[in-house]
Amino acid sequence: MVYGRSILAPDLALLPKVDLSEIYRTDRGAFLDVWLPLAHRVWAGEAPHVTLADLLGALQTADMKEGTRGRLTAVLKASLPA
Numbered sequence: 001m002v003y004g005r006s007i008l009a010p011d012l013a014l015l016p017k018v019d020l021s022e023i024y025r026t027d028r029g030a031f032l033d034v035w036l037p038l039a040h041r042v043w044a045g046e047a048p049h050v051t052l053a054d055l056l057g058a059l060q061t062a063d064m065k066e067g068t069r070g071r072l073t074a075v076l077k078a079s080l081p082a
Contacts, residue, residue, distance in 0.1 A: 006049070007039055007042040007043070007049055007050055008049060008050060009049040009050060009051040009052070009054075011051055011052040011053075011080065011081060012049075012050060012051065012052050012055065012080065014079065014080055014081075015080065017079075018075060018076065018079040018080065019075070019079070020072075020075065022071065022075075023068065023071060023072050023075065026068065026071075027064065027065060027068040030062075030064050030065075030068045030069075030072060031072060033062060033063075033064065034055070034058045034059055034062045034064075034072075035050075035055070037058070038050045038054050038055060038058055052076075052080055052081075055076065056073065056076065056077075059072060059073050059076075
């Protein structure tokens with residue numbers, strides 16, 4: 001593991017700029033519940049980085065409200081390159 005390197009794959013490089021404020025207001029833990037297990041895989045050396053496909057796949061199987069899932073998926077797809 002190299003400390004200080006990004007865990008984001010190139011297709012998620014813009015993730016820090018994605019506006020998730022609406023999601024945070026309505027369902028604060030939704031994104032973190034999906035994100036943290038993906039990030040942990042990288043921190044544990046099980047994956048080289050988190051990809052957009054990883055994130056979208058995890059969203060589809062996450063235990064969350066369907067409305068939140070739809071809004072979060074839409075925000076990510078609109079904000080990140082396909």
